[in-house]
Amino acid sequence: MHPLIEGILSATELRMAGVKQSFDRLESRDIIGSAMSARQKGLIPVIAEIKPRAISRPLRAGEAGDIARFYEQMGACGISVLTEPTYFLGSISSLEEARTSTSIPVLRKDFIINRKQIREAEADLVLLIASIADIEELIEDVRAAGMEPLVEVHDKYELDRAADAGATIVGINNRDLRTLEVDLGRFESLGPLARDLGLFTVAESGVRSRDDAMRMMSAGADAILIGTSIMKNPSLLGEITGIDIKGEEAI
Incomplete structure (x- = not known):
């Protein structure tokens, strides 16, 4: 694991002492249905990320809501909100703003390592990273809270583990967490395997253009998570x- 990731995990463990349960159970919005609806409109299904680190500052009050509304207007099928504060400059308040400001599904993206974190904030999906967490237990906890787990994987072993644990949505991260290098070929290798397992598959990291997005869709992505480039x-x-190509909704 890269030293940066190890530092984030250590900071997460320290924060967990103050985590409090904020809700019992909620009714989540359906990312699979939202992505299918986008494709029926001729759009590439994008989960657009609110990522403060990309602009090198925390967001101001109300700013996450404004960004979320803009993302929805630009055809996003979902919104991802980074809530990790130490490195990514995120916050739970940004997640709350995004979810109350839009009607599309919202993903909480953080380093979830303990069940205490799951009911910390309301979201429609919760990211679970297979390489750092006991996903078997956490998948059950996320669903018990009324949310859906999006399990992030980086190789075939983690993909098989996610499928065996009952995941239905997986994110294949093109970024290697050991080196932090990005290679779109990772999704091209693993995406077809995930589709063969019947999983809804999200391509994560490294998409900077429409051509990149089309490349991921051609490799079998059901949706694409994009953060840095659109922030x-x-x-x-x-x-x-x-949605804005010649004023038409067309791929």
Whole structure:
């Protein structure tokens, strides 16, 4: 594991002492249905990420809600919100703003290592990283809270483990957590295997253009999670989804 990731995990363990349960159970929004709806409209299904680190500052009050509404207008089928504060400058309040400001599914993206974190904040999906967490136990806990787990994997072993644990949605991360290098070929190798297992498959990391997105879709992605490139250049989202190409919704 890269030293940066190890540092984030250590900071997460320290924060867990103050984690409090904020809800019992909720009714989540359906990311699979939302992605299918986007494709029926001729759009590339994008889970657009609110990622403060990409702009090198925490978000101001109300800013996450504004970004979320813009993402929805630009055709996003879902929104991912980074809530990790130490490195990614995220917050639970940004997650709450995004979810109350839009009607599409919202993913909590964080380093979830303990069941105490799951009911810390309301979301529709919760990211679980197979390489750092006991996903078998946490998948059950996430569903018991009324949310859906999105299990992030990096290789075939983790993919098989996620499927055996009952995951229905997997994110294949093109970023190697040991080196932090990105290779879109990772999804091209693992995406077809995930589809063969009957999993809803999300391509994560490294998509910077419509051509990159089309490459992931050609490899079998059901949706694409994009963060850094659209936080730095929000207008890029409409180009990638296809909603602003010549004023038409077309791939």
